[in-house]
Amino acid sequence: MVGLLWRDEEQEAKTIAEGVCWWLGGGSMVATRTFSLVCFHVVPANKNEDYVNKVNRQLLEAVNSSGKIFISHTVLSGKYVLRFVVGAPLTEERHVIEAWKLFQETASTLLTN
Numbered sequence: 001m002v003g004l005l006w007r008d009e010e011q012e013a014k015t016i017a018e019g020v021c022w023w024l025g026g027g028s029m030v031a032t033r034t035f036s037l038v039c040f041h042v043v044p045a046n047k048n049e050d051y052v053n054k055v056n057r058q059l060l061e062a063v064n065s066s067g068k069i070f071i072s073h074t075v076l077s078g079k080y081v082l083r084f085v086v087g088a089p090l091t092e093e094r095h096v097i098e099a100w101k102l103f104q105e106t107a108s109t110l111l112t113n
Contacts, residue, residue: 007107011047017034019083026057036082037082037084037085038083038085038086039076039082039083039084040081040082040084041080041081041082042055042059042080042082042107042111049078052079052080053078053079055074055107055110055111056073056081057080058110059103060073060082062106062110063102063106065071068098068099068102069102071083071084084099
């Protein structure tokens with residue numbers, strides 16, 4: 001019954017991405033959600049676009065290097081955008097919470113250094 005745990009993957013994806021952006025103190029949903037794909041980026045306060053792109057690139061590299069989850073990226077209108085998918089058939093709520101915590105911890109470390 002694992003596949004039935006995520007009846008509204010799109011809403012779950014939106015909730016997680018918005019939570020990540022809020023917790024990081026800035027961020028935005030960059031593209032309209034398509035099913036469970038969320039495109040977003042972290043926007044540190046008072047930073048130029050080059051710095052914002054650098055932070056998001058570092059966040060992607062650090063998250064993927066952890067080996068815990070894998071996210072991809074794209075560039076939309078000159079913005080380096082993170083792509084996060086929620087809702088694979090075996091995805092459970094705990095997986096999403098763990099991913100969210102990983103985003104939090106990693107971004108916090110990047111933004112304080």
